[in-house]
Amino acid sequence: MRQFTAVVNPAAGGSSGTAALLPLARLLREAGARLDTQYSRSLEHAQEVARQAGGQGHVVLAVGGDGIAGCVGGALSGTDAVLGIVPAGRGNDFARALGLPTQPAALSELLLHGSPRPVDTIRVSSAVHAETSVLGSVYAGVDAVANRHANTSRLLRGAASYYAGGLRAVLGWRPAAYRITVDGTVHERRGYTVVAANSGFYGFGRNIAPDARVDDGLLDVVVIRHGPKRLFFTMMNELKTGAHLARPEVEVFRGREVLIEADRAVPYGADGEVEAVLPVTVRVQPGALNVIH
Structure with missing residues (x-):
């Protein structure tokens, strides 16, 4: 027993x-x-x-x-x-x-x-935060700001706190110029956020990376490029089903190691707790954790 x-x-x-x-x-x-x-x-x-x-x-x-x-x-x-x-x-x-x-x-x-089964984890390395491992995702940009608002909300709970936090974050957001290096290949994009996802869900059930798998040895890197703020609010609802992937403003890369940089001190978060600013390097750790699921 x-x-x-x-x-x-x-x-x-x-x-x-x-x-x-x-x-x-x-x-x-x-x-x-x-x-x-x-x-x-x-x-x-x-x-x-x-x-x-x-x-x-x-x-x-x-x-x-x-x-x-x-x-x-x-x-x-x-x-x-x-x-x-x-x-x-x-x-x-x-x-x-x-x-x-x-x-x-x-x-x-x-x-x-x-029976315990192995799942991947993410190693997070940054000059301004102690190296650590997390499970779900690392997100840099407006969603990190939104998560901070949701976690500090005293009036709202659950999905409502995340939606209100997202609204507040987007209204105050100005586009960042990202430099995203995935397994050595550089992608430069201007926009709202970059998410390196081990699992598909974040932000209270939003399916940011529908094709992500916790045991495939890869990270799905979702980039939401710049567009009208009203479009971002529409995408917040589409994140529930993964329909946002059909938007031309959304790109997905896949890889094992991702370096995320920006033209300013853009905040990033991980699994709802880690809070720091870019740059950050994330690496998948295949089958590093045994989980009963």
Whole structure:
């Protein structure tokens, strides 16, 4: 029987990650599994707890949203440890990409009996931020600004916070001149954003990279070039279905290593938590993490 260590973000989704864990914990314990619960005081503390538990052979559960999943998953990347994800945040986009169940009964069954499978992770390197590994995507531009607004919103939750954050970010955005180097090939574009995606979803279910796969050893690099701001708002809705890919303002490249630069200090983010400014280098790490999914 598996032994679990749950690393909980107590403020996930603006409420409590604990609420999502309680019914799941009861089912796991009733099945005979052991479960230790640790509440994260910071991302660094969460990583420390995850590495220690993983080293002891425990299945490490990341309880919260994409921030804690990326943080814990990144800490375990490159090890033999096994990650389980308990979606309890605002977006839960990496869990969505994996097709994880949200109901406690189905999730407990998966965690108890599901087989770990390798997924890719992303190594993020920057002169202004410590090197780290994340799971879902690295995004540079207006979406990084939007994510910051969504995470600091006190009045709105869920999809509404992301939409309002996007509206605020786009209205104040001026086009950036990007230099995007994908596996040595340089692409210069002027526009809104560049997303290096390991998984397809970000920003509360927006399917920014519909063809991205978490186990193909590649990153899908989505570029949204400059256009009228009203067009960008239209594309925000199209991101739900992937219809934005038909727009001439949208390009997709694929590769293993991506350097993103710009003509000014454009902000970038990763998995909802990392915040810094360009330039940044992202590299895919094929099959670096074992996840139950």
